[in-house]
Amino acid sequence: MAPHLGSLRRLVKPLGGLGAAALVMTAVACTPGTDESGSGGVGEAAAKPVRLRMLYATAEADATAVQSLKPAFKQRFGFDLEIDTQPYDALQQKVFSEFASNSSYYDIVIVDTPWAPALASQLEPLSTYVDNAALNDVAKADIADFVPKVFYDTAVYDAKHPAKHFPDSSAAPQTSAITGKGFEIYGLPIQANALVMAYRKDMFGNAGEKAGYQQATGKPLTVPKTWDDFTSVAQYFTRPEKKLYGTTVMAGVGDWATDDFKSLLAGWGGDGHLIGDDQSITFDSPEGVAALQYYQDLINKHKVVPPGSTSASWDEAASLFDSGTTAMTANYHTLKLDSKVKGEIGYAPVPTGKAQGPHFGTWMLSLNKNSKNKAWAYRAMTWLTAAEQQVAMTKLQLHPTRTSVYQRITTGSASDPATRNFYQVLGESLAVGVGRARLTNYTEVSNAIAKAVNKAASGRTSPKQALDEAAAEVTRLLKDAGYKVPGS
Amino acid sequence: MTRGMTMTSTQRGGVAVRDLEPRAAATAAARRAPGRARRRRVSGGATPWVLMSPALAVLLLMTVAPAAYLIWASLRSGTLLNPASSFVGLHNYREVLTDPNVLHSLLITAAFVVVAVSVELVLGLLIAVPLASQSRSNNLAATLMLLPFAVTPAVSAMIFKELLNPNYGWVDHYMGVLGLPSQVEWLSNPGTAWVALVGLDVWQWTPFVALILMAGLQSLPHEPLEAAAIDGASTWQSFRHVTLPMLAPFLAIAVTLRTIQAVKTFDAFKIRTGGGPGDSTEIINLGVYRIALQSFRIGAASALAMVLLILLSLLVPVLLRAVGRNANPEEI
Numbered sequence: 001m002a003p004h005l006g007s008l009r010r011l012v013k014p015l016g017g018l019g020a021a022a023l024v025m026t027a028v029a030c031t032p033g034t035d036e037s038g039s040g041g042v043g044e045a046a047a048k049p050v051r052l053r054m055l056y057a058t059a060e061a062d063a064t065a066v067q068s069l070k071p072a073f074k075q076r077f078g079f080d081l082e083i084d085t086q087p088y089d090a091l092q093q094k095v096f097s098e099f100a101s102n103s104s105y106y107d108i109v110i111v112d113t114p115w116a117p118a119l120a121s122q123l124e125p126l127s128t129y130v131d132n133a134a135l136n137d138v139a140k141a142d143i144a145d146f147v148p149k150v151f152y153d154t155a156v157y158d159a160k161h162p163a164k165h166f167p168d169s170s171a172a173p174q175t176s177a178i179t180g181k182g183f184e185i186y187g188l189p190i191q192a193n194a195l196v197m198a199y200r201k202d203m204f205g206n207a208g209e210k211a212g213y214q215q216a217t218g219k220p221l222t223v224p225k226t227w228d229d230f231t232s233v234a235q236y237f238t239r240p241e242k243k244l245y246g247t248t249v250m251a252g253v254g255d256w257a258t259d260d261f262k263s264l265l266a267g268w269g270g271d272g273h274l275i276g277d278d279q280s281i282t283f284d285s286p287e288g289v290a291a292l293q294y295y296q297d298l299i300n301k302h303k304v305v306p307p308g309s310t311s312a313s314w315d316e317a318a319s320l321f322d323s324g325t326t327a328m329t330a331n332y333h334t335l336k337l338d339s340k341v342k343g344e345i346g347y348a349p350v351p352t353g354k355a356q357g358p359h360f361g362t363w364m365l366s367l368n369k370n371s372k373n374k375a376w377a378y379r380a381m382t383w384l385t386a387a388e389q390q391v392a393m394t395k396l397q398l399h400p401t402r403t404s405v406y407q408r409i410t411t412g413s414a415s416d417p418a419t420r421n422f423y424q425v426l427g428e429s430l431a432v433g434v435g436r437a438r439l440t441n442y443t444e445v446s447n448a449i450a451k452a453v454n455k456a457a458s459g460r461t462s463p464k465q466a467l468d469e470a471a472a473e474v475t476r477l478l479k480d481a482g483y484k485v486p487g488s
Numbered sequence: 489m490t491r492g493m494t495m496t497s498t499q500r501g502g503v504a505v506r507d508l509e510p511r512a513a514a515t516a517a518a519r520r521a522p523g524r525a526r527r528r529r530v531s532g533g534a535t536p537w538v539l540m541s542p543a544l545a546v547l548l549l550m551t552v553a554p555a556a557y558l559i560w561a562s563l564r565s566g567t568l569l570n571p572a573s574s575f576v577g578l579h580n581y582r583e584v585l586t587d588p589n590v591l592h593s594l595l596i597t598a599a600f601v602v603v604a605v606s607v608e609l610v611l612g613l614l615i616a617v618p619l620a621s622q623s624r625s626n627n628l629a630a631t632l633m634l635l636p637f638a639v640t641p642a643v644s645a646m647i648f649k650e651l652l653n654p655n656y657g658w659v660d661h662y663m664g665v666l667g668l669p670s671q672v673e674w675l676s677n678p679g680t681a682w683v684a685l686v687g688l689d690v691w692q693w694t695p696f697v698a699l700i701l702m703a704g705l706q707s708l709p710h711e712p713l714e715a716a717a718i719d720g721a722s723t724w725q726s727f728r729h730v731t732l733p734m735l736a737p738f739l740a741i742a743v744t745l746r747t748i749q750a751v752k753t754f755d756a757f758k759i760r761t762g763g764g765p766g767d768s769t770e771i772i773n774l775g776v777y778r779i780a781l782q783s784f785r786i787g788a789a790s791a792l793a794m795v796l797l798i799l800l801s802l803l804v805p806v807l808l809r810a811v812g813r814n815a816n817p818e819e820i
Contacts, residue, residue, distance in 0.1 A: 093781055100568045118569055118784065243655070252675075253764030307654040310765060311675035316653070325655055440567065441783035447763075455766040458676060473589070480583055480788065 042374040044134035049373040051080040052380050054108040054365075055095060058085040061110055061191040061363040065396035069389055073380070076138065081380060088112075095119070104370040107377035111187060111366045113154055113435060114442040117162040124367035125159075125184040127175045129378045138379045139386040143173040145402045146189055147427070153435035154189040154362040154401075158182050163438045163483075164277050187364030188385040189401035193332040194360035194429040195263050196422070199223055200327045201346035203237065212236070223348045227267060227294060230328075230351045234304035237327035246304035247328040248317035249295065251457035255443075256314045257450040259359040260330075262434065263350055264291035266357025272434030274449060279439075279483045281474060283449060284467040287354075292456050292463035300459040310458040332361075334397060334422050345418060347425040349432075360433035362401065394419075399426060441481040448473040555797065561790035568784035580791035590792065593772040594799075600682075600771060601750040604689045608746060609739070611690065612697030617727075619698070620705035630702065637695040645759040648688050649675070678768035681761055685769060688756055693749065697742045704738030705731070740811040744804055751800060772796065 041049070056063050063085040073081045084106070086094050095109055099122040111119055130141045143151060151173045152166040166183055178185060203209055204223060213221035213236050224230040234246025250256035258274070262283075266272030270287030282288075299305050306325050308316070314331055321329035324341035330350050337343050350358045365381045367374060383389060387408070390400040394409050406427035410420050439445055452470035455461040461469075475485050537544075562580050566573025584590055615633060619626045636644070651657045652674040664670035674680045708731065716726045754773040757763065763770035772792070780789030 089781075096568055096784055118567065122569060253762040253766070307671045308673045308676055311673070311681075311761065320655060323656060441785065443782040444778050447778060450762075451764065451767050451770075454764050458765055460766065476587070481783065481785065 041372050041376065044132060044137075044375055046373070046375040048077070048079055049107075049376055051082055052107045052373060052377055053082045053084065053105060054110070054380075055091070055098070055106045056083050056085045056110045057091050057112070057363065058087050060088055060112070060193070062393070062396065062398045065393035065398040066190075066384065068396055069384065069393065072389075072392075073383070076383065077376070077380065098368075102370050104368065104372050106368055107371040107373050108381055109366050109368055110190070111364050113361055113363075114439075114446075116154075116157060116186065116364075117438045117442070118440040119366075120157040120159045120162045120186055122369055123186040124369045124371070124374060125186065126155075126188070126367065126378070127179050127185050129367075130175050130185060135375060135378055136382060139383040139388075141188065141382045142386075142402075143175070143185070143188075145387065145404050146173060147192065147401060147403055147406075147430050148172060149433060149435075150189050150192045150360070150362050150401050150430055153360070154192075154364045155185050155187040156183050157186055157438075159184060159186075162440075163279065165273075165438065187366035188381050189362050189364045190385050190390075190398075191363040192360060192399050192401045192426070192430050193362065194399075194426055194433045195259060195330050195332060195350055195358040196425050196429055197223075197328060197330045197348045197350045198321060198335050199329075199346050199348065200324075200343050202343040203327050204346070223346065224328075224351050225348075227264075227351045227353050231294075231298065231302060231304070234298070234328065235302055238302075238304045240303075243306075243325060245306045245320075245326045246302075247298075248312065248320050248326050248330070249299060249305050249309050249457065250312055250314050250317050250330075251295070251299065251309055251454055252311040252313050252316070253447070253450050253454045254313050255446050255450065256317075257453040257457070258446045259361075261288075261292060261295065261449065261453045262436075263330075263357065263359045264295055264353075266355060266434045267291065267351070267353035268294075269354035272357040272359070273437045275437035275439065275445065275474070275478075277438070278486055279478050280486045281471045284471040288467055289463050291353075292453065292467060295453070296456050296459060296463055299457050310454060333399075334419070347418075347422045349425055349429050356432050357434035358429045358432070360430055360435055362435070394423065403427075439478070439481070439483070441477060444477050444481075445474050448477060558790050558794055558797070561786050562794045563787075565787050568786055573787065576787065580787045581795070583788055584791045584795060589767065589770070590772070590775060592767065593770050593775050596769065597751065597771045597773075600686065600689075600753070601747055604686050604693075604750055605743060605746045607686065607690050608694045608697045609743060611694045612701055612742065615694065615698040616701035616705055620702050622706065630699075633695045633698060635695075636692050637699075639692065641692065641755040642759060644688060644692055645756040648684070648756075649760050652684055675761055676765055678765055681765060681769055685756060685760065688760075689750070689753065693746060697746060700742040700745075701735065701738055704735050708734050736811065740808050743811045744807050747803065747807060748800065751796070 041047075056066060063083065067083055067085075070081055070083070085091075091110075092112070092115060095111065095115065096119075098106060098109065099119060109123075111123070126141075129135050130143055148171060149169050152169040156166045156173070156178055158164050160182075166178065167181065171177065175185065204221060210221045213219070213233070216236055217232055219232070221233070221236075222229075224233045230247070236246070237244060238246045250260050262272045262274055265274070265283060265288050268287040268291040270285050270291065271282040274283040276282050299309060306320055312320070317329055318331050318333075318335055320326050321331070321335055322341070323338050324343065329335070334347075335345055337345060349356070365385060367377050367381065371377050385401065387402050387404050390398060390402055390405045391408055394400060394405070394415070400406060400409070400423075406423060409415055410424040410427065415423075436442060437445070449470050452461075452466040452473075456463045456466040475488050478485050479488070563575060563577060564573040565576045565579070619630050619633070651659050654660050654671045654673050659674075660670050660672065663672065672680060674684045712730050712734070713726055716730045721729070752773065753771065754777065757769055757771050757774060758777070761769045763774045776789055776792050776796075779785050779792065
């Protein structure tokens with residue numbers, strides 16, 4: 001017979017609670033435990049540990065390259081380096097929960113720049129380590145060798161005011177200058193990703209294409225250096241009947257749309273950080289509106305991007321270029337054409353407008369404040385980020401963070417011309433790139449801006465209206481996170 | 489109770505008198521020694537609680553404790569890494585309930601749940617009715633039907649996203665072959681994005697609904713249907729007036745469980761649209777995820793989760809009453 005519905009209701013009522021309780025789990029925090037840091041093996045004479053443990057990113061910071069160093073690490077240190085890797089979202093949750101529980105399990109933790117404002121107070125300050133010669137006996141930290149913008153943007157924070165950027169990001173890093181201004185070093189950069197333009201070198205070098213472009217525009221076909229030229233070249237290569245388009249955009253809702261926009265914003269002379277250090281909203285400026293108008297026109301007026309671009313992420317953009325669907329693209333990493341596509345790839349900086357400021361995002365190795373092996377963990381960090389190791393890891397596509405490494409890999413003959421070309425452009429882009437605003441809720445803010453970019457990109461809203469709405473939304477988000485927003 | 493009454497009526501006479509004697513003696517003894525009797529009553533009353541205690545402990549640990557923690561966290565400020573949170577009263581609730589994006593997301597989530605569960609219920613019923621009669625071919629068909637249900641939602645979302653890609657996806661290719669409009673930007677327009685998202689949910693979860701309804705159909709008694717056939721009812725009339733009312737409790741189970749599951753949907757939206765185009769598919773769980781697991785604003789996330797918990801707790805009895813209203817009144 002039919003089941004008793006009264007009993008059923010009694011059964012399902014708590015199930016309703018369970019259903020929501022599953023959502024609740026997303027909100028359940030870990031209660032911080034006791035501080036076990038103690039001395040934490042911080043002295044230079046601390047005994048060698050049995051092993052060191054490192055928490056690392058699977059794809060975004062090239063785990064394969066770092067894992068390839070494990071045999072050399074064992075040989076150099078005499079003990080193992082255990083590397084646990086996690087995909088991005090899981091990694092962020094793991095990193096935060098490790099620190100929230102004051103865990104000493106991982107000695108070294110990789111930190112992405114959007115997380116650092118919230119994490120800075122949990123990381124071991126490194127300036128005294130860097131200045132201690134005895135702790136730099138395996139490999140020197142040599143912080144002056146890091147690409148200045150990358151180093152300051154990634155690793156230098158004022159823990160009391162984590163929203164502030166170091167005021168002079170072009171000077172060669174020195175601990176005295178950093179600490180003298182009230183800042184500290186919270187890690188050593190290991191991977192630097194920047195938005196770099198890739199193009200079909202074979203198409204740009206094709207005699208027929210050159211003649212065709214000359215005839216169509218009256219100008220020689222060259223790799224575009226300005227946004228105007230970029231539009232012109234993209235229009236020329238757009239041939240929908242052949243399923244060929246000029247370029248890709250990453251206009252789907254996600255951090256990538258924000259990255260596309262902030263690169264354009266900086267190119268139009270605006271503040272590529274989007275939000276000022278005092279939390280003033282800067283992305284809804286006239287430069288921002290003009291930059292977003294350009295983006296909208298590229299998609300809706302000039303129609304130089306493949307169908308579906310307003311739902312594309314960096315991954316789809318890469319797939320479209322790799323499959324030969326577009327002549328140009330901008331992405332964070334090297335690309336490889338599918339085997340059926342006969343062609344060659346070249347790299348160039350993203351075009352310039354009034355200014356230049358391609359987005360960059362970087363990762364650093366940080367020392368867990370609760371580690372019991374701080375001295376050896378620091379030594380491991382200096383060794384892993386040293387120039388020699390970074391050069392070795394470029395064979396597996398690591399994006400280096402040291403100036404000397406870019407000099408070595410772009411001038412020598414150790415790598416193929418395409419790889420040299422990529423690293424040359426990456427090094428140039430990092431030198432002029434613009435990082436992110438330093439906010440504890442950057443992901444929420446970035447999402448609000450990405451939604452505005454997506455709405456404008458799809459033509460449903462004007463750039464001005466989209467940015468105005470986003471500014472209001474971002475102001476609310478900043479206030480919810482405890483920030484004071486000037487003028488609101 | 490009915491069985492007890494029957495026994496009393498069939499055991500009149502000496503047996504009943506014999507049964508009453510010790511009871512009267514016990515009552516008299518209780519009057520004489522009230523303390524002892526109370527102890528016995530207390531002992532008897534505690535036994536069910538003792539027997540239920542393992543289940544209650546699990547329930548307390550799995551549902552009540554997290555819910556209590558959630559309430560506590562929702563009334564406090566602070567983030568995951570800032571243990572020095574303070575009591576803020578209803579501030580987090582005010583923040584959540586006055587956020588137009590949250591209200592927009594709640595409406596969108598409700599619309600998704602209503603549409604997806606309704607379609608799944610109709611399709612599930614259409615599948616369950618022919619497959620309910622047990623035969624070798626039906627068993628094979630039922631097994632095949634369950635395959636989408638067995639695929640991990642995140643995996644199916646990724647596969648569907650590739651299939652719908654307007655540049656190299658199979659869907660676009662075969663639509664072109666069939667002379668239908670090609671290069672449809674499925675995930676770029678709000679309307680088509682919703683079709684794609686609901687379509688995936690229906691593909692994935694209709695087998696679950698069908699499975700519940702098949703079990704229900706197979707458990708229904710044959711006598712009412714035979715009586716209806718003797719009375720000259722048509723197949724449709726039998727289904728409409730006999731089968732469907734008897735199936736109401738199973739429909740209630742399917743609707744309730746699927747509603748709870750649909751409210752929890754997250755993977756497909758995160759992977760396929762991220763809430764876009766714009767904020768047109770921004771279901772509430774995407775917001776909870778960003779606040780709780782990316783910004784780690786625990787107070788605000790807990791308040792939002794509490795709102796959902798309350799809404800869902802109110803919704804479930806309403807659903808049971810609405811869907812099960814045709815069931816036997818004695819069983820409601």
